[in-house]
Amino acid sequence: MRLGVISDLHGNRVALDAVLDDMPAVDGLVCAGDVVGYGPWPG
Numbered sequence: 001m002r003l004g005v006i007s008d009l010h011g012n013r014v015a016l017d018a019v020l021d022d023m024p025a026v027d028g029l030v031c032a033g034d035v036v037g038y039g040p041w042p043g
Contacts, residue, residue, distance in 0.1 A: 001027045001028065002024075002025070002026045002027050002028075003026060003027065003028045003029070003030055004023050004026040004028070004029045004030070005029075005030045005032060006019060006029065006030070006031055006032070007031065007032035007033055007034060008032075008033075008034040009031070009034060009035050009036075009037075010034055010035075010036070010037035010038045011035070011036050011037045011038060012038065
């Protein structure tokens with residue numbers, strides 16, 4: 001079983017989509033935290 005692990009999304013959907021598009025096929029995905037926060041344009 002292949003697992004993908006992601007973390008520190010901080011609400012950045014643009015970056016998440018880019019990572020998921022580039023990630024090879026996995027059987028499951030684990031998010032290690034920091035899901036909400038700054039978004040793609042903090043500050």
